[in-house]
Amino acid sequence: MTERDHDRAIELIARRGTEDLSSADSTWLESHLQACRQCADYAADFEKAGQLLRSVTVTATASLVTATQARVRARAIDLQEQHARAVLIALSFCIGVLSSTFSAWLWWKFGGWVAERLGLSSAIVEPGVLFFLILPALVIAVLMLVFPRPLLEETFLASLVRERPGGNQ
Numbered sequence: 001m002t003e004r005d006h007d008r009a010i011e012l013i014a015r016r017g018t019e020d021l022s023s024a025d026s027t028w029l030e031s032h033l034q035a036c037r038q039c040a041d042y043a044a045d046f047e048k049a050g051q052l053l054r055s056v057t058v059t060a061t062a063s064l065v066t067a068t069q070a071r072v073r074a075r076a077i078d079l080q081e082q083h084a085r086a087v088l089i090a091l092s093f094c095i096g097v098l099s100s101t102f103s104a105w106l107w108w109k110f111g112g113w114v115a116e117r118l119g120l121s122s123a124i125v126e127p128g129v130l131f132f133l134i135l136p137a138l139v140i141a142v143l144m145l146v147f148p149r150p151l152l153e154e155t156f157l158a159s160l161v162r163e164r165p166g167g168n169q
């Protein structure tokens with residue numbers, strides 16, 4: 001047995017895992033491995049390393065996939081949450097504008113009469129009008145601060161997540 005035989009055996013062992021050997025090569029390798037303890041040990045180690053590498057790769061891939069899926073799902077929920085929040089804020093703003101407009105209209109219609117009836121001076125009436133004009137927006141702002149994630153929003157989010165085919169539930 002020459003050094004060339006061992007080299008050839010080692011090369012064939014490496015190629016065996018990734019490509020089909022010709023039957024002549026394969027037969028030669030088998031007979032060499034039976035005769036040569038050193039190359040047989042190398043072949044066994046090579047196989048073991050290959051299996052280990054494959055199993056590690058599979059594990060890493062599976063956990064990576066799970067982690068990535070979890071991250072993607074979290075990101076989707078984040079986006080939905082931001083969207084829900086934007087809708088809620090826009091809705092609150094519209095309600096605020098509507099109610100302020102309505103208050104202004106009411107005051108324009110009846111304010112003078114009310115002030116006159118109650119005998120209020122304009123020093124009190126004017127700041128009072130301003131207060132009532134901004135009151136709805138103020139109330140909404142306070143409510144949103146007190147309940148940063150109101151029940152409505154949670155329910156909305158939960159229904160969105162449940163609708164997703166890949167989502168939990």
Ligand SMILES: [Zn+2]
Pocket residue numbers: 005006009032036038039040
């Ligand atoms: Zn050998």
